[in-house]
Amino acid sequence: MRVAIVAAGQTRFGEHPDLGVKELFASALAEMGPGVDWGGVEVAYIGSLSCGQGMQLGNFAPALLDYAALPPVPAVHVENACASGGFALLQAVQAVASGQVRCALAAGVEKMRDLSGERGRYWLGISGDTEYERLAGLTFAGVFGLMADRLLYEGRIRRSDLAAVAVKNHRHGALNPKAHLRREISLEQVLAAPPVASPLGALDCCPTSDGAAAVIVACEEMAWQLTDRPVWVDGWGAASDTLALHSRGSITGLAAVRRAAAAAYAMAGVGPSGVDVAEVHDCFTVAELIALDELGFCPLAEAGFRLEQGAFALGAGGLVVNPSGGLKAKGHPIGATGVAQAVELFAQLQGESGARQVPGAATALAFNMGGSGASATVHIFRKEGG
Amino acid sequence: MRVAIVAAGQTRFGEHPDLGVKELFASALAEMGPGVDWGGVEVAYIGSLSCGQGMQLGNFAPALLDYAALPPVPAVHVENACASGGFALLQAVQAVASGQVRCALAAGVEKMRDLSGERGRYWLGISGDTEYERLAGLTFAGVFGLMADRLLYEGRIRRSDLAAVAVKNHRHGALNPKAHLRREISLEQVLAAPPVASPLGALDCCPTSDGAAAVIVACEEMAWQLTDRPVWVDGWGAASDTLALHSRGSITGLAAVRRAAAAAYAMAGVGPSGVDVAEVHDCFTVAELIALDELGFCPLAEAGFRLEQGAFALGAGGLVVNPSGGLKAKGHPIGATGVAQAVELFAQLQGESGARQVPGAATALAFNMGGSGASATVHIFRKEGG
Numbered sequence: 001m002r003v004a005i006v007a008a009g010q011t012r013f014g015e016h017p018d019l020g021v022k023e024l025f026a027s028a029l030a031e032m033g034p035g036v037d038w039g040g041v042e043v044a045y046i047g048s049l050s051c052g053q054g055m056q057l058g059n060f061a062p063a064l065l066d067y068a069a070l071p072p073v074p075a076v077h078v079e080n081a082c083a084s085g086g087f088a089l090l091q092a093v094q095a096v097a098s099g100q101v102r103c104a105l106a107a108g109v110e111k112m113r114d115l116s117g118e119r120g121r122y123w124l125g126i127s128g129d130t131e132y133e134r135l136a137g138l139t140f141a142g143v144f145g146l147m148a149d150r151l152l153y154e155g156r157i158r159r160s161d162l163a164a165v166a167v168k169n170h171r172h173g174a175l176n177p178k179a180h181l182r183r184e185i186s187l188e189q190v191l192a193a194p195p196v197a198s199p200l201g202a203l204d205c206c207p208t209s210d211g212a213a214a215v216i217v218a219c220e221e222m223a224w225q226l227t228d229r230p231v232w233v234d235g236w237g238a239a240s241d242t243l244a245l246h247s248r249g250s251i252t253g254l255a256a257v258r259r260a261a262a263a264a265y266a267m268a269g270v271g272p273s274g275v276d277v278a279e280v281h282d283c284f285t286v287a288e289l290i291a292l293d294e295l296g297f298c299p300l301a302e303a304g305f306r307l308e309q310g311a312f313a314l315g316a317g318g319l320v321v322n323p324s325g326g327l328k329a330k331g332h333p334i335g336a337t338g339v340a341q342a343v344e345l346f347a348q349l350q351g352e353s354g355a356r357q358v359p360g361a362a363t364a365l366a367f368n369m370g371g372s373g374a375s376a377t378v379h380i381f382r383k384e385g386g
Numbered sequence: 387m388r389v390a391i392v393a394a395g396q397t398r399f400g401e402h403p404d405l406g407v408k409e410l411f412a413s414a415l416a417e418m419g420p421g422v423d424w425g426g427v428e429v430a431y432i433g434s435l436s437c438g439q440g441m442q443l444g445n446f447a448p449a450l451l452d453y454a455a456l457p458p459v460p461a462v463h464v465e466n467a468c469a470s471g472g473f474a475l476l477q478a479v480q481a482v483a484s485g486q487v488r489c490a491l492a493a494g495v496e497k498m499r500d501l502s503g504e505r506g507r508y509w510l511g512i513s514g515d516t517e518y519e520r521l522a523g524l525t526f527a528g529v530f531g532l533m534a535d536r537l538l539y540e541g542r543i544r545r546s547d548l549a550a551v552a553v554k555n556h557r558h559g560a561l562n563p564k565a566h567l568r569r570e571i572s573l574e575q576v577l578a579a580p581p582v583a584s585p586l587g588a589l590d591c592c593p594t595s596d597g598a599a600a601v602i603v604a605c606e607e608m609a610w611q612l613t614d615r616p617v618w619v620d621g622w623g624a625a626s627d628t629l630a631l632h633s634r635g636s637i638t639g640l641a642a643v644r645r646a647a648a649a650a651y652a653m654a655g656v657g658p659s660g661v662d663v664a665e666v667h668d669c670f671t672v673a674e675l676i677a678l679d680e681l682g683f684c685p686l687a688e689a690g691f692r693l694e695q696g697a698f699a700l701g702a703g704g705l706v707v708n709p710s711g712g713l714k715a716k717g718h719p720i721g722a723t724g725v726a727q728a729v730e731l732f733a734q735l736q737g738e739s740g741a742r743q744v745p746g747a748a749t750a751l752a753f754n755m756g757g758s759g760a761s762a763t764v765h766i767f768r769k770e771g772g
Binding site: 043065077091130240241242260 | 429435444445447448449451452458459460461462463464465466467468469473476477480481483484485486515516624625626627628629633641642645646756757760761763
């Protein structure tokens, strides 16, 4: 059964000292605009890392529905660290694709600013391997720093390649009214930023953001009742890997991403060269570089050079990666991130992205990951008639 | 597509100071016995409340797969408080029913003894409404105490009706080698036990348990390859309600349970009178009394009298409720509970329950809830040929 996204909304990502998770969730729904048939929603999947416990809200999925005055349908809290949103979306898409429900809500919400400083590091750290990584003192930036360091040591990337990712994504984020960091940065600024986990500096890391995002997924028949511009979910895939880097055959690749993408491409009947716009999980700059390779967009050996020449950027022609600004500039409210990728691509495929519009975008890909690639989801979207 | 449980296993419930969540998970898998085709499992859903954060294990679903040397298939952590296991099972069943996968693993794991005392109350407390219940000092026993108190005040139950639930379930639990509390108790002992949240005393409350449980769910074709005695999942349903008691029209009913059960009965084409054996969420004795009514087994006004006459017990003839001992005696390792209900009913329908066997059991029902009924799942199982 064909599945479509028919409505999408997200809050501004950033600091929201005045809003709790319930209010953030309701705000994301409100951003979908009027005319949403809330009575038609038959199940809800809500992604969050910290809500279950950090925010002291167990079983918070039904509580969010109650707060937003939605019907008391089954509501499931999904947690796969930074891929919580991607997996919430996957559950919703699969529920509709199966014919078991006609309409599902996928949402993600996180309040990270309340967990900043020592606690924020703790929350993110637990997404890596607790026994062998976090408790040994390895931060999450440290995990990705090790991956970047190894790539540099092997001569497969240059330090400036990492910086080029940040420069591109900040240029895009500056155009996004919902982005956390709305300013352009230069290559020199990235290289001169204070180190966080060498070789990664402060401007190689995504910010700590609050936010929520939500999409409505519907079957084909219902989709046409709700919108004249459905965005089809034509392929999806997911995979797992070890949490600990040291358990993997290689620390410079992301095997789960490759497997999830292969499944999604096969299902959608499209390859990397058929993708016009992609939202790619760039929690740290090195993640986007590796993902460009694992998703089949560009061999790692060429990625840095192509980025330096302006590739993957708005206005360059060809595939645009992270027009929203990505996690790097748009922000990274953990559970919301995977859903927000779909929100961006929904607007892109509807031609409603304003200054960030990728001209003629017809096919889009979203890649979300948890931990340092221990979980991955890939979704492929297509414009109606695209 | 027809769905079957083809293998099931659980650890002993109780205290496991020597085992972490990974080891508990692997032990539950080992209890399934040899001959399980792990390579055939295409997706895993793992229910847990505290693992995500309390145990400092973010994204722990792929970590469990890795530890147990399972293939790196998509692994999703599901959290709906005490219904985490029921929702993990529901996801697995729906994934297979949809035809998207042929075989799925549903598991639940919790290490509650490490969270005992003040921290244990905290973990359970967050399954209620945080702002209006927990932070106001209402414990989880307190929530159910209020429900019981109101029922007593309205003259709809007697104090001894509550006690009769505990007596029955302890009698069953004494026969279960996997149960946490393996001793019979008398009505007098329950009534004389120290108060926890009046009118509920210590023997009206389930214990704080460690444990894990797992089942393998497969499509019809694969089921017949794996076993000659598949247990069919013929119906399922789920629903939500408000977290806070005060938001509900009534604090003496469980509306989500009624709605989940109605969906499951309709799907299975069976009614309450067709059920031979049921595992019913009895975190506190009052929960089973109310559930007997909401599940359509017996009007609340009669439940106590019938229990006193020996109904719903092994050997009494007719429907047996909680032959495993229920949460009350078998134990309640939160995320494992909903899956363990299926483990018990799988054995019952295969005729492998030994001293606890319900003679001729052909149709079974499992009811699992999160919070004080904010989430509920109901599954209906049928014996092959039953």
